[in-house]
Amino acid sequence: MILLETTKLTRAYGGVVAVSEVDFQVREGLITGLIGPNGAGKTTLFNNMTGLDTPTSGKVHFNGIDITNHSAHKICRMGIARTFQNIRLFKELSVLENVMVGLHFTTGKSPVTGRIGAAFHSYLRAREEYELMHEQAMKWLNFFHLEAFADELAKNLPYGHQRELEIARALATSPTILFLDEPAAGMNPFETDSLMKTIRRIRDLDITVVLIEHDMKLVMNICDTITVLNYGQNIAQGTPTEIRHNPKVIEAYLGKEEA
Amino acid sequence: MGSSAEFFQHLMNGMTLGGIYALIALGYTMVYGILKFINFAHGDILMVGSYIGLFTFDAIRGQTLGPWTIVAFFIAMLAGMLFSAGLGMAIERIAYKPLRKATRLAPLLSAIGVSFILSNMAAWMWGTKSRKLEYPFDNTPLHIGGVSITPHQILILIVVIVMMVSLKLFVDKSRIGKAMRATSLDQDTAKLMGIKADRIIAITFAIGSALAATAGFLIALEIKVYPSMGTMTGLKAFVAAVVGGIGNISGAMLGGILLGLLETFGVALLGIPYGLRDTIAFVALIIILLVKPEGLLGKVEKEKV
Numbered sequence: 001m002i003l004l005e006t007t008k009l010t011r012a013y014g015g016v017v018a019v020s021e022v023d024f025q026v027r028e029g030l031i032t033g034l035i036g037p038n039g040a041g042k043t044t045l046f047n048n049m050t051g052l053d054t055p056t057s058g059k060v061h062f063n064g065i066d067i068t069n070h071s072a073h074k075i076c077r078m079g080i081a082r083t084f085q086n087i088r089l090f091k092e093l094s095v096l097e098n099v100m101v102g103l104h105f106t107t108g109k110s111p112v113t114g115r116i117g118a119a120f121h122s123y124l125r126a127r128e129e130y131e132l133m134h135e136q137a138m139k140w141l142n143f144f145h146l147e148a149f150a151d152e153l154a155k156n157l158p159y160g161h162q163r164e165l166e167i168a169r170a171l172a173t174s175p176t177i178l179f180l181d182e183p184a185a186g187m188n189p190f191e192t193d194s195l196m197k198t199i200r201r202i203r204d205l206d207i208t209v210v211l212i213e214h215d216m217k218l219v220m221n222i223c224d225t226i227t228v229l230n231y232g233q234n235i236a237q238g239t240p241t242e243i244r245h246n247p248k249v250i251e252a253y254l255g256k257e258e259a
Numbered sequence: 260m261g262s263s264a265e266f267f268q269h270l271m272n273g274m275t276l277g278g279i280y281a282l283i284a285l286g287y288t289m290v291y292g293i294l295k296f297i298n299f300a301h302g303d304i305l306m307v308g309s310y311i312g313l314f315t316f317d318a319i320r321g322q323t324l325g326p327w328t329i330v331a332f333f334i335a336m337l338a339g340m341l342f343s344a345g346l347g348m349a350i351e352r353i354a355y356k357p358l359r360k361a362t363r364l365a366p367l368l369s370a371i372g373v374s375f376i377l378s379n380m381a382a383w384m385w386g387t388k389s390r391k392l393e394y395p396f397d398n399t400p401l402h403i404g405g406v407s408i409t410p411h412q413i414l415i416l417i418v419v420i421v422m423m424v425s426l427k428l429f430v431d432k433s434r435i436g437k438a439m440r441a442t443s444l445d446q447d448t449a450k451l452m453g454i455k456a457d458r459i460i461a462i463t464f465a466i467g468s469a470l471a472a473t474a475g476f477l478i479a480l481e482i483k484v485y486p487s488m489g490t491m492t493g494l495k496a497f498v499a500a501v502v503g504g505i506g507n508i509s510g511a512m513l514g515g516i517l518l519g520l521l522e523t524f525g526v527a528l529l530g531i532p533y534g535l536r537d538t539i540a541f542v543a544l545i546i547i548l549l550v551k552p553e554g555l556l557g558k559v560e561k562e563k564v
Contacts (some may be wrong), residue, residue: 072450
């Protein structure tokens with residue numbers, strides 16, 4: 001089943017067309033890879049699917065609902081989460097608090113309706129709410145074996161752990177689909193291996209994963225399906241084997257062979 | 260009076276004044292933390308809150324002093340706080356939010372405009388004559404070891420401490436407080452965590468304005484209420500926020516109290532003429548900007564590339 005889909009999505013910045021009429025599909029339960037040379041428009045496509053940016057034209061559908069012009073917080077609340085290429089943690093908050101921020105809206109659901117009613121309700125059970133968030137947050141830290149760092153400031157974590165924390169924070173919003181923007185960037189081979197295992201464990205939680213990645217070993221290993229962008233256009237999609245042998249893809253990465 | 264008693268006397272006076280500055284400075288610093296914008300109408304929101312508190316108190320206090328008087332005092336304070344909170348949110352919605360994507364100068368000018376509108380409206384509606392809060396209770400000073408403390412000072416200190424502690428707990432511990440800190444650190448990412456950033460900004464304005472109204476009502480207890488009262492008080496509290504490190508909540512508290520102490524001790528011990536009292540804050544501002552521009556508890560912000 002197609003969980004998320006873009007139709008003829010275009011994003012132009014003035015005269016520069018970053019993404020041009022891209023049709024991109026994400027199937028439920030699969031790990032989808034989005035690859036392409038630098039500047040191919042991968043992150044722009046991510047931004048337009050997660051509400052950080054709005055397409056110039058074209059549509060984004062999630063579960064059949066048109067989310068093209070939805071704001072970022074609304075899209076998040078529908079079940080779409082993401083991480084960033086250049087890690088964007090709340091650096092001055094503790095590791096635990098970062099994850100707790102991810103739990104913000106799921107914990108905030110109040111049986112009392114109306115803003116003022118809900119505010120009072122939240123005030124009355126502030127401690128209960130805190131304990132609930134704490135428990136949930138620790139669950140996600142345990143998932144990444146980060147529990148020992150809980151009270152550390154996020155900015156003091158080693159690089160690899162910062163990447164993991166960003167994923168933990170995204171998972172805390174209980175997404176059905178998780179976008180990872182270059183999760184292995186800057187990681188050593190050992191960290192990359194562990195990341196691969198983590199991504200599989202996330203898939204096993206029934207979360208659909210979409211990732212942008214330059215590390216071909218990782219992409220070819222864990223992706224069920226791959227889409228290739230080049231100059232803002234979708235040039236190929238298929239299984240890792242198909243992609244590896246696709247002449248258009250080889251050309252995009254290595255340049256055209258002289259006759 | 261011995262010299263140590265004299266010292267404690269000034270300390271007490273300085274703390275009371277400083278506590279009031281701190282309450283106001285918190286509003287500046289919280290709004291700056293989240294929007295990188297100075298709400299120059301903050302002092303005038305304080306003024307409106309003081310008037311509403313004063314009117315409410317006059318309406319419900321009754322004729323005789325008694326236990327009801329102090330209850331009425333707090334009800335009036337609460338009324339001022341609620342009104343100011345609503346006013347702060349409305350101003351943000353009408354005069355600042357539409358300008359969020361405009362140049363940085365635009366909301367600043369809008370704030371100065373709002374400031375003038377509020378103080379002129381107040382003068383027009385309520386007159387320019389200053390008013391005083393009728394004493395809610397006997398204000399005969401108590402003498403403790405040579406230091407004379409008025410019951411009003413004690414009340415002010417209690418209110419200030421309660422407000423600061425609850426604010427700190429709210430921001431550090433509560434779910435909304437965490438969302439506030441997250442939004443001030445990175446608004447886009449906060450939105451991607453499902454946080455309604457606009458709602459958080461509105462709440463920030465509400466809290467800051469309510470704290471300002473509280474401070475205004477405490478000023479009404481000690482001094483007077485008049486339409487332009489927010490200007491100098493607001494400016495000094497802004498200085499306090501900068502001295503403490505703008506954007507930093509503990510910094511605003513520290514800056515406010517330091518400024519109160521500096522003004523009191525400056526006049527009493529350093530012999531600065533009383534007429535120059537209002538300049539102390541600005542001299543302190545210039546010194547801090549030269550020596551530690553990020554403020555006492557502020558962090559140096561590295562330019563992002």
